[in-house]
Amino acid sequence: MSAECVVQCTVFAARQCLSYVLAALSSTADDTRRAAYHCLRLYYDHAEAAVSQRRRAVPAMLLYLLDCVRYGVDRPNARVPCIVATFLARAAHLLTTPGITLLYTGWPLSSPHQIP
Numbered sequence: 001m002s003a004e005c006v007v008q009c010t011v012f013a014a015r016q017c018l019s020y021v022l023a024a025l026s027s028t029a030d031d032t033r034r035a036a037y038h039c040l041r042l043y044y045d046h047a048e049a050a051v052s053q054r055r056r057a058v059p060a061m062l063l064y065l066l067d068c069v070r071y072g073v074d075r076p077n078a079r080v081p082c083i084v085a086t087f088l089a090r091a092a093h094l095l096t097t098p099g100i101t102l103l104y105t106g107w108p109l110s111s112p113h114q115i116p
Helices: 009-014 017-026 030-052 060-072 082-096
Strands: none
Touching: 009 017, 009 030, 009 082, 017 030, 017 082, 030 060, 060 082
């Protein structure tokens, strides 16, 4: 994932590579965390470029999740708690899995408890 290489951000996330990188943020090895933060920065740059050039659509909620990681870390190469990294990895997986609806759409129209 270098700047000159074109990466399909949706494929990278759909194959759970992004989840793997997010899980690496909880590693006890400094070099592993440093590599994970570097990959996240490059992925974010690729995703922003894809959105601005109107290529493959990157889910807006996925970019928001990465923004939360980016602005939530207070010092460089900080170790994220394991439970948080697991949550981030699972959330990234859910956001890129087709067919999963995360938003509540309201009561069904045939509900017997509708107000007339």
